[in-house]
Amino acid sequence: MQRDLIYDVGFHHGEDTEFYLTKGFKVVAIEAHPALYHAGRQKFIHDIESGRLMLLNVAVAETSGPISFFESDNDVWGSIRRDAAKRNERLGAGWREITVEGRQFGEILRQFGVPYYMKVDIEGADLLCLKALAEFDDRSQYISIEAEVDVLSGIRKEIAALSSLGYAKFKIVRQGHVPLQSCPNPAREGRFVEYKFPYGSSGMFGEEAPGEWISGDRAVEGYRKIVRVQRLFGDKGWIRRLPLGNKITNFLQPDVSWYDTHASLT
Template sequence: MTATAETLPAGAAARLKTALGVARSLVIYYGQPWRRAALKRFYRDLVAPGDLVFDIGAHVGSRSQTLLSLGARVVAVEPQPAFAALLDRHLASRLVALERVAVGAEEGEVTLRISSRHPTVTTVSDRFIDGVRDTDGFREVVWDQAITLPMTTLDRLIASHGLPAFCKIDVEGAEADILRGLSQPVALIAFEYIPAMPAITREAVTRLMQLGPYRFNRVIGETHRFVSSGWVDAEALLAGLDALPPDAPSGDVYARLAA
């Protein structure tokens, strides 16, 4: 009989589910080379060789690999053990550092909630889980594991590695919390937005405007092209996001410090 998650002991079943979830992510992010080529073209206009970049929520390393291929110096941050182990095996020697920690508003410890079957949506945010569990794409997700791990801040990462030219944040609902742990502007920041949770995006944009005169644009999903032909102010960005239905695709907000 072929072993399945249902026929294995609990611990082995969880490991099998996680392995399948990681494999699914690898197929999505590495099995479509045209998307990776589009991402490289997109980043080439934003990141220069030698730039220091923080990849917060590095996942399976697709963004880090692309940034490395452009000559950037990358600090990858990934608290999910399965993804961190993958990065350690395949990318660590090329990185400035691999940080196996969560990032938040303050230093300390935090509970990381993991879905064995869908490890991509691992999160430290109970608010995120409550906000998406009844939306399309999340109804089958069960966060069946929890681990405690250290939490640091962007300020602490900057103290350790230097001020990045670009900081990408993709952490399933903790984006605004992470920006509260930053006390100086970064030239370019990208963070995930989820139409079903507009308050988090608004909080993140508000925090950025407290740090400096930012202009904004956004990308839908994995399209790797900006929605607007030019960079807009915070009010225009938020108005556009507020007009989206809750089940619209998620994407990334890009914030660029105005000259």
């Protein structure tokens, strides 16, 4: 494990990469969307030239080589999963199928090494990264993935996958509240920075992530109520599927957000 290295799997506009760099870490960032990749190269050109950032224009996939990528009008929703594109269409976001370079995550780990922290948010393909990590004896100290809050069985599968890799402690982090986060001083990860988290960013990580560390069983129970709300009003909820589902949801304004599961080895 390289203690000064973080992986940003799902770079988007670089909201998280910028935070990690500011904290003093080196970053390997992965972005499949060509336009986002090229914008990122321009934004972070000095960090790339200095060697502090390696930005890869690939999609984490089951196989290496050209694959289909479903580019969304909402650029945060791009995915290698066709069912994700269909969900986006139901929510009013058009999509286009393009061809990008796919790469097995194990190849990336072998090339750059196992990081201290791994943030994964790649719209339905997060578990590919965990599957690849199982091929290595080394582990990241911390990992976060976007939680599959549509069904409790999805949560159980994710917690089980993390537990099988040796992760014993978990945090449930509500991502809609990330802009309210404030970095602790003194810092518990990297160096202290006064940072304003933009909406959509992943926020703090490791020992600075908000909330208490809990067991895998408690994490599953903690997600139970969240899943109930999501099954009604979430992106795949049955109310959303009604002809006026989006209008009903907007009128009722239910407490719906997306969540990340953070995991620690010890």
